[in-house]
Amino acid sequence: MKWWGVGSALLMIVGGIGPWVTVGGTTIANGTEKDGVFLIALGLIAGGLLVWRGGAAKWPAIVALSVAVLAVVISIADLGSVSGDSIAAALADPGWGLYLDLVASISLVAATAVLLIKSRSTAAAAPAA
Known part of the structure; x- marks a missing residue:
């Protein structure tokens, strides 16, 4: 589960660099010109937290989950702003980078949630000292 989350985080980075807004197949804004820097x-x-996560410490996974939820919110908000009701939005399309960020962020939420659930069930199954 840890490496699923790390892979999702890496895909978020790639999406943040990729195109976020295109018009007629031409990139007019990369993620680094928008909120991609945050993602x-x-x-x-x-x-980093998932790679560093040592032992039975749960807080790195909890922070990673919170970060992933924030990334989903940012991605959805940016997707909505590109696909809005303005005339410029009628010409613009979301780029693959924005879609990749959204999917990777959702995947990171799932990976960290499964990691936390798995660590909780493992801790419950361990005998008391």
């Missing part, structure tokens, strides 16, 4: 930072934080 790159969130991906680095979550991935």
